[in-house]
Amino acid sequence: xxxxxxxxxxxxxxxxxxxxxxxxxxxxxxxxxxxxxxxxxxxxxxxxxxxxxxxxxxxxxxxxxxxxxxxxxxxxxxxxxxxxxxxxxxxxxxxxxxxxxxxxxxxxxxxxxxxxxxxxxxxxxxxxxxxxxxxxxxxxxxxxxxxxxxxxxxxxxxxxxxxxxxxxxxxxxxxxxxxxxxxxxxxxxxxxxxxxxxxxxxxxxxxxxxxxxxxxxxxxxxxxxxxxxxxxxxxxxxxxxxxxxxxxxxxxxxxxxxx
Numbered sequence: 001x002x003x004x005x006x007x008x009x010x011x012x013x014x015x016x017x018x019x020x021x022x023x024x025x026x027x028x029x030x031x032x033x034x035x036x037x038x039x040x041x042x043x044x045x046x047x048x049x050x051x052x053x054x055x056x057x058x059x060x061x062x063x064x065x066x067x068x069x070x071x072x073x074x075x076x077x078x079x080x081x082x083x084x085x086x087x088x089x090x091x092x093x094x095x096x097x098x099x100x101x102x103x104x105x106x107x108x109x110x111x112x113x114x115x116x117x118x119x120x121x122x123x124x125x126x127x128x129x130x131x132x133x134x135x136x137x138x139x140x141x142x143x144x145x146x147x148x149x150x151x152x153x154x155x156x157x158x159x160x161x162x163x164x165x166x167x168x169x170x171x172x173x174x175x176x177x178x179x180x181x182x183x184x185x186x187x188x189x190x191x192x193x194x195x196x197x198x199x200x201x202x203x204x205x206x207x208x209x210x211x212x213x214x215x216x217x218x219x220x221x222x223x224x225x226x227x228x229x230x231x232x233x234x235x236x237x238x239x240x241x242x243x244x245x246x247x248x249x250x251x252x253x254x255x256x257x258x259x
Contacts, residue, residue, distance in 0.1 A: 010197075010222070010223045011197065011223075013223045014195070014196075014197035014223040014224055014225050014228075015197075015225075017223065017224060017225065017228045017232075018197070018224075018225035018226070018227055018228050020228075021225075021227045021228040021230075021231050022227045024231065025064065025065055025227060025231075028064040028065075028067050029061075029062065029064050030064075031064050031067070032057075032062035032063040032064025032065070032067075032083075032085070033062055033064075033085075035062065035063060035083070035084075035085035036063070036082055036083055036084075036085075038103070038106070039106055039110075040082065040106065040107065040110045041110075042110060043080065043110065043111065051077075051078055051080065051114075051117070051243065052080045052081075052082070052107050052108075052110075052111050052114060052116045052117070053073060053078055053080070053081045053082070053116070053117045053118075053119065053243065054081075054082055054083070054084060054100075054103065054104060054107060054116055054117070054118045054119075055069070055070070055081065055082070055083040055084070055118075055119050055120075055124075056083075056084055056086075056100065056118060056119070056120040056121070056124030056125075056127060056128055057083070057085065057086075057120075057121055057122075057124050058120075058121045058122025058123045058124050058125075058148075059088050059122060059123045059160070059165070060088065061121070061122070062085050063083030063084075063085055065121055065230050066083060066119070066121070066230055068230070068231045068236065069119070069230055069231070069236050069239070070083075072236045072237075072240060073236075073239075073240060073243075076240045076244070078240075078243070080111065082107065084099070084100065084103050086099055086100075086127075088123065088163065088165050089163065090164075091164070091165075092164040092165045092168055092175075093123075093126060093127055093130055093165060093168045093169075093175050094130065094175070096123075096127045097127050097128075097130040097131040097134070097135055097137075098135065100118075100127055100128065100131045100137075101131055101135050101136075101137055104116050104118070104131070104137060104140045104141060105140065108140055115140055115141060115142040116140055116141050116142070117141070117142060117143040117144075117145070117243050118131075118132075118141050118143070118144050118145070119144075119145040119147070119239065120144065120145070120146050120147070120149060121146075121147045121148060121149075121229065121230050122147070122148050122149060122150075122200070122226065123149070123150075123165065123169070124146075124149075125144070125145075125146025125147060125148070125149025125151075125192075126146070126149045126150060126151065126169075126175075128141070128144045128146065129144060129146065129149070129151070129179060129190070129209070130175065130178075130179065132144055132186060132188040133179060133183050133186055133214075134178055134179070137188070138185070138186045138187045138188040139187070141188050142187075142188065142189065143188065143189045143190075143191070143242065143243060144188055144189070144190050144191075145190075145191045145193070145239050145242070145243075146190065146191070146192045146193065146209065147193045147229040147230055147235070148193070148194055148195060148198050148200070148201060148207055148226045148229050149192065149194075149207065149209075150169050150201055150206055150207065151179075151192065151206060151207060151208060151209045151210070152171060152176065152205075152206035152207075152208070152210070153169055153170050153171030153172065153173060153176050153206055154169055154170075154171070154200060154201045154202050154206055155170070155171070155202040155203070156199075156200050156201070156202050157169035157170045158170070171206065179211075180211070182213055183211065183213040183214060184213045186213060186214055186215075188214075188215070189215045189216075189217075190209055190214055190215065190216040190217070191216075191217050191219060191238075191239070191242055192207070192208060192209035192216060192217070192218045192219065193219045193221055193229055193235055193238075194207030194208060194218070194219070194220060194221065194229075195207075195220075195221050195222075195224035195225050195226060195228065195229055196220055196221065196222050196223070196224065197223065197224060197225045198224075198225050198226045198229075199225060199226060200226045201226065219235075219238065221234070221235060
């Protein structure tokens with residue numbers, strides 16, 4: 001009885017957080033439709049102050065999902081955080097990864113060749129992974145953070161037909177098979193966050209990034225769903241700390257953040 005009560009309480013807490021996060025995002029959504037102005041202007045400070053970060057939203061979303069994270073990163077000294085909007089109605093994972101590649105290259109040019117960190121929510125995380133693994137993006141991206149990304153696919157993608165991206169998100173798709181290929185060359189560090197109550201990643205374990213060649217930390221966030229991940233206080237703090245670390249060495253494991 002005690003175990004059932006604890007599970008029910010955890011589920012109720014996750015549902016409450018997800019509902020609050022969704023309500024907040026719906027209010028902010030109109031502010032992110034226009035997107036940022038590209039190309040970016042040249043910075044007016046020394047290159048030593050640069051630590052460029054590029055944010056990539058998920059399906060049917062826009063940059064507004066990162067509003068809280070942007071404020072927190074700015075408070076930590078990240079003055080060069082940019083977001084890229086894309087249209088999943090017209091591009092698939094491969095096309096969006098090529099678009100991301102062009103923007104990453106531009107960010108590097110603007111900031112004197114400095115490598116970039118990319119934070120991707122949901123589909124955005126999978127696009128960022130495709131970019132660094134299969135398009136040579138690891139040369140330009142030192143860290144990829146994924147939030148609720150369907151690294152092993154999701155059965156929820158059946159509801160997305162006939163979008164061009166739908167078939168690519170199903171377990172066993174050609175895109176996911178490409179991502180399973182050897183990637184010993186990849187120099188990018190990955191942090192893969194997933195919520196234990198994510199209703200859009202089915203089954204839930206498919207939100208973990210499992211690849212023998214990739215430098216990966218899988219972080220399970222308890223009592224948390226899909227929409228709540230980008231606004232979760234502890235997740236944002238963990239991302240800020242990770243981006244401040246020099247990417248060196250190898251770390252593969254599972255970490256847990258309790259709500």
